[in-house]
Amino acid sequence: MDKLLTIQEMSRLTGLSAHTLRYYEKEGMLEGVARSEQGYRVYSEADVSWVQFLVILRELDIPIREMKRYSSLRSQGPSTVHERRLMLEAHQLRVEQQMLKLGENLEKIAGKIQYYKEMEEDIEIGLRRKRRQKCP
Amino acid sequence: MDKLLTIQEMSRLTGLSAHTLRYYEKEGMLEGVARSEQGYRVYSEADVSWVQFLVILRELDIPIREMKRYSSLRSQGPSTVHERRLMLEAHQLRVEQQMLKLGENLEKIAGKIQYYKEMEEDIEIGLRRKRRQKCP
DNA sequence: GTACAGTTTAGAGCGCGCTCTAATGCAACT
């Protein structure tokens, strides 16, 4: 166990490009990544879990700025657990509201789709009628 | 009825800034907006409905590029109804998948929040124990 | 008449989140 990974393997496991992994690290969201003798990054399994968590935050549309704040809190240790929880709860709420909004808008779009379907049928009937007139 | 509106009133009714309304028009998403004698934009109620529809598309994260395509189809008349429906259905599917993904990620975040809550309780208990040792 | 608030345009600028480039280096293979 405790496999050590290259940046490519990390990329494959997280879906982030090597470029993006370096970028996240430069921005302070990935502290303490080990290096090989040659200066290459060597990721631990703990790093993998953490980056996978960052990916979840990104997929929830949490801005980089907030992710940096969260990372900073995390690196300050357990005393920041409460504040971290508050951050997560705030975003949880925001995403829930966003999902509601998406749901509403999906319904409106569905209405429009239904309307278009009916229009298409009417056009079809119109065509059929024309054809009948042409070749009786 | 058939009230005519200034750009400010349009802005208020749609939530888009006057800047953005002009931008959308410049990009070809709002064709045939009338002008007053002084060259000021004058929006009709039909314009309002259309812009409100555009806002829904934006809220569903449909890129401007696609909205331009859709607008172009619309201005070509009823013969494009089928293609418009296909576009809407494609985005409908995309948004549904996105909502699923959001739901999954929300669950993971909820798990983390729960975990933090337990940590906070443990810290509380630890503190209480310390206090008892101090002042018995 | 003049200040004020609103409008117009073309075009510049911006914040975000990457994404890519160029120059350099190391390790293994032929």
Next chain:
DNA sequence: AGTTGCATTAGAGCGCGCTCTAAACTGTAC
């Protein structure tokens, strides 16, 4: 020895969707 392939860095560049600026004009109020 040379080629291939992966890594490193600092920093430039990019696509998106606005957002703002500057200069000019108009109608309304005082």
